[in-house]
Amino acid sequence: MQKFIVRRLLSVIPVLFVVSVVIFTLLKMVPGSPAATLLGDLATADDIAKLEEKMGLNRPLVEQYFIWIGNMFHGDFGISTAGGEPVASVVFSHVKPTISLALYALIIASVIAIPMGMLAAKNKGTGIDHGVTVLSLAGISLPSFLFGLFLMLIFAVKLHFFPVSGYVEISRGLWPHIKSLTLPAVALGFMNAALMMRMTRSAMLEVLGSDYIRMAKAKGVRNFVITTKHALRNSLVTIITMIGQSAVQMLAGAAVIESLFAIPGLGQLMVNSIGRRDYYVIQAIVLLIALFNVLINMLVDLLYGVADPRVRAT
Amino acid sequence: MLGTNGSEGAMTYTAAQNDLSLQKKKLAQEQFEIRLKKFTHNRASVFGLAVVTLVIVLAVFAPLIALHDPLAMNTADRLKGISAEHWFGTDNMGRDVFARVLYGARISLTVGFTVGLVSGFLGLVIGLYASTNKLADNILMRVCDGLKAIPSTLLAITMMAVLGADIKNVIISLIVVNIPNMARLARSQALVVKEQTYIEAMRCLGSSQKRILWAHIVPNILSPMIVQMTFVFASAIITEAALSFLGAGVPAPAPSWGNILKEGKDVIYTAWWMILFPGVFTALTVLGLNLLGDGVRDLMDPKSN
Amino acid sequence: MERVLQIENLCTEFKTERGMLKAVDGVSFEVREGEMLGIVGESGCGKSVTSQSILRLYDEKSFVRYTGDVRFHDESLLALSEKQMESVRGAKISMVFQDALSSLNPVFTVGDQIMEAILIHQKRTKAEAKEQAIEMLNLVGIPDPGRRFHQYPFELSGGMRQRVMIAVALACHPQLLIADEPTTALDVTIQAQIMDLIVDMNKRLGMAVMLITHDLAVVAETCDRLIVMYLGQIVEEGRVEDIFDHPMHPYTMGLMNSIPKLDTAKATRLYQINGTVPLLNQIPVGCRFAPRCPYATDLCREEMPELSQVSETQGVRCHYRNGRNGGFVQERLEYEAG
Numbered sequence: 001m002q003k004f005i006v007r008r009l010l011s012v013i014p015v016l017f018v019v020s021v022v023i024f025t026l027l028k029m030v031p032g033s034p035a036a037t038l039l040g041d042l043a044t045a046d047d048i049a050k051l052e053e054k055m056g057l058n059r060p061l062v063e064q065y066f067i068w069i070g071n072m073f074h075g076d077f078g079i080s081t082a083g084g085e086p087v088a089s090v091v092f093s094h095v096k097p098t099i100s101l102a103l104y105a106l107i108i109a110s111v112i113a114i115p116m117g118m119l120a121a122k123n124k125g126t127g128i129d130h131g132v133t134v135l136s137l138a139g140i141s142l143p144s145f146l147f148g149l150f151l152m153l154i155f156a157v158k159l160h161f162f163p164v165s166g167y168v169e170i171s172r173g174l175w176p177h178i179k180s181l182t183l184p185a186v187a188l189g190f191m192n193a194a195l196m197m198r199m200t201r202s203a204m205l206e207v208l209g210s211d212y213i214r215m216a217k218a219k220g221v222r223n224f225v226i227t228t229k230h231a232l233r234n235s236l237v238t239i240i241t242m243i244g245q246s247a248v249q250m251l252a253g254a255a256v257i258e259s260l261f262a263i264p265g266l267g268q269l270m271v272n273s274i275g276r277r278d279y280y281v282i283q284a285i286v287l288l289i290a291l292f293n294v295l296i297n298m299l300v301d302l303l304y305g306v307a308d309p310r311v312r313a314t
Numbered sequence: 315m316l317g318t319n320g321s322e323g324a325m326t327y328t329a330a331q332n333d334l335s336l337q338k339k340k341l342a343q344e345q346f347e348i349r350l351k352k353f354t355h356n357r358a359s360v361f362g363l364a365v366v367t368l369v370i371v372l373a374v375f376a377p378l379i380a381l382h383d384p385l386a387m388n389t390a391d392r393l394k395g396i397s398a399e400h401w402f403g404t405d406n407m408g409r410d411v412f413a414r415v416l417y418g419a420r421i422s423l424t425v426g427f428t429v430g431l432v433s434g435f436l437g438l439v440i441g442l443y444a445s446t447n448k449l450a451d452n453i454l455m456r457v458c459d460g461l462k463a464i465p466s467t468l469l470a471i472t473m474m475a476v477l478g479a480d481i482k483n484v485i486i487s488l489i490v491v492n493i494p495n496m497a498r499l500a501r502s503q504a505l506v507v508k509e510q511t512y513i514e515a516m517r518c519l520g521s522s523q524k525r526i527l528w529a530h531i532v533p534n535i536l537s538p539m540i541v542q543m544t545f546v547f548a549s550a551i552i553t554e555a556a557l558s559f560l561g562a563g564v565p566a567p568a569p570s571w572g573n574i575l576k577e578g579k580d581v582i583y584t585a586w587w588m589i590l591f592p593g594v595f596t597a598l599t600v601l602g603l604n605l606l607g608d609g610v611r612d613l614m615d616p617k618s619n
Numbered sequence: 620m621e622r623v624l625q626i627e628n629l630c631t632e633f634k635t636e637r638g639m640l641k642a643v644d645g646v647s648f649e650v651r652e653g654e655m656l657g658i659v660g661e662s663g664c665g666k667s668v669t670s671q672s673i674l675r676l677y678d679e680k681s682f683v684r685y686t687g688d689v690r691f692h693d694e695s696l697l698a699l700s701e702k703q704m705e706s707v708r709g710a711k712i713s714m715v716f717q718d719a720l721s722s723l724n725p726v727f728t729v730g731d732q733i734m735e736a737i738l739i740h741q742k743r744t745k746a747e748a749k750e751q752a753i754e755m756l757n758l759v760g761i762p763d764p765g766r767r768f769h770q771y772p773f774e775l776s777g778g779m780r781q782r783v784m785i786a787v788a789l790a791c792h793p794q795l796l797i798a799d800e801p802t803t804a805l806d807v808t809i810q811a812q813i814m815d816l817i818v819d820m821n822k823r824l825g826m827a828v829m830l831i832t833h834d835l836a837v838v839a840e841t842c843d844r845l846i847v848m849y850l851g852q853i854v855e856e857g858r859v860e861d862i863f864d865h866p867m868h869p870y871t872m873g874l875m876n877s878i879p880k881l882d883t884a885k886a887t888r889l890y891q892i893n894g895t896v897p898l899l900n901q902i903p904v905g906c907r908f909a910p911r912c913p914y915a916t917d918l919c920r921e922e923m924p925e926l927s928q929v930s931e932t933q934g935v936r937c938h939y940r941n942g943r944n945g946g947f948v949q950e951r952l953e954y955e956a957g
Contacts, residue, residue: 143600157586212721220707233727252467273475274474
């Protein structure tokens with residue numbers, strides 16, 4: 001198990017390296033000099049050249065890359081060209097709403113999708129199964145921003161059940177906070193719920209068709225226990241993977257949903273930064289989410305070891 | 315003496331091989347026909363095919379079907395509801411939503427199809443190359459892992475931010491985003507096929523690496539690739555709509571579905587038709603492609619069922 | 620001897636895309652207390668389906684339909700509720716399967732899996748169940764059972780795993796053990812050990828065993844009675860000595876001739892039965908074996924023979940049952956003449 005953990009930890013390094021190179025390359029492809037953007041229209045060529053020198057923009061690319069990486073290790077992600085604030089603090093101030101939203105969506109998706117997927121597998125070929133299949137197809141085909149728009153149109157504009165947009169902080173009460181996030185969370189969770197339903201169903205079907213389930217039945221184990229203990233335990237690896245991937249998907253999908261519902265999270269910050277050509281902020285957000293993704297994947301792999309003794313042994 | 319023997323042996327071998335491959339072909343043909351029948355009997359796949367065909371027809375004949383210019387503004391007719399003149403109503407600039415939706419189908423289909431095809435082809439080439447060369451495999455797959463670590467929507471948005479809003483850039487971004495998955499699929503499929511006994515046998519019989527690759531491995535991995543391309547087609551339509559919706563996709567006056575929805579969002583209290591119609595078109599097209607993809611998968615690979 | 624299990628006219632049908640398929644078609648037999656009964660046939664002949672039908676292991680909601688009667692002592696199993704059935708499975712009738720690696724749950728320890736059976740059927744505390752489970756491991760000949768108890772199936776050898784599966788099955792001392800090809804997946808030397816274990820358990824615990832196999836040699840060594848199945852039907856049944864001495868059905872003869880013998884000259888080809896078992900949706904009219912039978916006549920191809928007794932202890936399903944190998948020729952000549 002220790003060897004397994006160490007190997008898994010080491011495998012993160014090349015991935016993060018590639019991620020950083022990709023982001024660095026993208027940054028370098030931005031037309032115009034960041035120094036010029038930072039100084040604004042009134043800056044002279046001399047001013048720009050001076051700042052470029054200070055920012056190390058006139059050194060060789062490889063050197064610039066290592067300076068960039070080195071700065072990030074010290075928590076220096078550059079200065080936001082829009083507000084002049086350090087990028088780290090700008091990004092940090094937008095983290096909370098995104099986490100709330102993603103967590104809420106993840107809970108909605110898991111709570112609905114996993115039992116439904118199990119139910120469909122258990123009742124394969126029946127009406128329940130067909131219903132779940134249709135529902136998951138609908139979910140996969142309905143982009144989250146579109147579903148969000150439909151929800152907004154029906155539940156906010158026509159029925160007034162929820163606010164059309166806007167975000168209420170948790171400090172102003174849990175209930176208003178949840179209410180302000182419900183439509184966005186449902187919109188964000190639906191597509192993932194659909195994927196989760198599909199995957200849970202097929203994972204369960206595979207497990208339910210296996211010899212050890214037949215053996216458990218031949219032992220006299222109750223049907224309910226077979227599903228909840230034997231089968232669920234064996235599909236756990238799939239379910240863990242699914243939840244991990246969904247968490248990442250939700251952080252990414254938040255970009256669109258937050259813009260739609262005007263939630264001041266990372267996603268909205270990112271989209272706004274595109275308009276402001278604030279590339280350092282974009283870069284920091286992408287890096288943060290990629291890092292989160294890599295960490296989640298690692299966590300998922302480590303959880304495999306807990307869920308499956310065979311993995312532990314390798 | 316030895317020479318004759320050798321060529322005789324070779325001849326019998328080719329004859330046997332021809333016979334065998336003929337039989338195999340016939341069997342495959344029969345199986346394909348059975349599955350084709352199954353496909354046509356599967357209502358979901360037929361529905362998918364019908365929807366996709368319909369959208370293609372609407373897009374191709376948009377100038378003949380739509381009575382209005384999708385870009386023609388008419389301030390007098392702003393935000394008018396559905397009527398005989400404007401089937402899907404008009405938008406905040408008085409443009410005909412029906413015409414915009416039909417022309418929007420052209421954009422979505424062009425983006426989806428190009429992205430599916432090109433990323434599929436590039437992914438195939440990269441995946442195949444990786445499957446033959448250990449060093450390249452290591453490097454390429456690490457790069458793919460890195461690219462995949464950035465969620466695809468996010469990578470697409472970032473690329474659009476750098477490249478600038480433009481339909482060409484949308485296509486480029488989405489191709490880049492989709493290549494890693496395609497390459498991984500091609501590579502893993504190629505590695506599976508390579509392990510199969512008949513490929514082993516060909517290698518022992520002295521077929522060249524190149525011939526094995528193109529004549530035997532590629533045809534065998536093509537079907538999962540095509541299925542995956544259908545799904546990429548669908549997801550590219552979604553992402554393009556999302557990018558345009560965020561203002562980072564196809565630039566404004568163009569009637570992309572995402573653009574119509576973006577403009578509709580601003581007038582959501584008055585003009586529900588600006589959201590409903592392009593929304594339903596987007597969802598149905600994606601649904602159709604997904605159903606078609608499922609159908610094609612069953613058609614080509616009976617095991618996946 | 621008292622009957623443990625009596626099966627009458629059992630039919631098992633599966634719902635498929637091409638309609639109902641009858642995998643077991645009117646099978647009747649009994650298992651007596653303490654005996655070893657062998658059921659033999661090629662794959663696809665319905666022997667496994669028969670055995671799994673006894674415990675009703677198939678998904679009954681949408682997939683399978685049983686008719687006929689399966690009586691365990693005086694209880695009709697097909698009439699029981701699912702809940703009542705659960706108290707039969709593993710407690711009164713147990714089953715071991717072919718592949719122990721896939722039949723044992725990979726994520727639970729060996730001990731957990733034995734204890735689970737005990738805790739379901741018997742009122743025991745965890746500590747008692749653990750003790751009993753270790754005893755079972757000891758009984759089936761696993762060395763160092765205290766340590767093995769905490770191991771996972773993948774950590775054991777194939778033979779060990781098969782022993783564990785037998786321990787799971789025997790944990791509640793069932794009166795009947797159904798062993799479905801228990802040795803097929805094992806090495807030859809291990810096969811013998813596992814068969815010895817099953818015979819030993821049969822003798823020591825006085826438990827009846829239904830041994831399902833395609834290996835006639837194993838049956839000859841271990842069983843008291845024998846049932847030969849073909850395409851969902853019993854084609855011959857009787858005492859092992861009788862059938863081995865004079866097999867009546869051409870299929871049984873074929874199976875027996877396919878066993879290689881030491882005195883056969885090396886150059887002679889091994890006997891084989893022509894053709895393969897047809898699929899369930901291509902069941903022939905008339906005698907089901909007719910298409911592959913070297914002695915088949917028009918009568919065989921048109922009319923299905925009944926299973927009928929030829930002696931007190933032997934029954935056969937063949938139109939030409941009154942005689943041995945030569946008898947077929949004799950009767951066939953008579954049939955053609957008259």
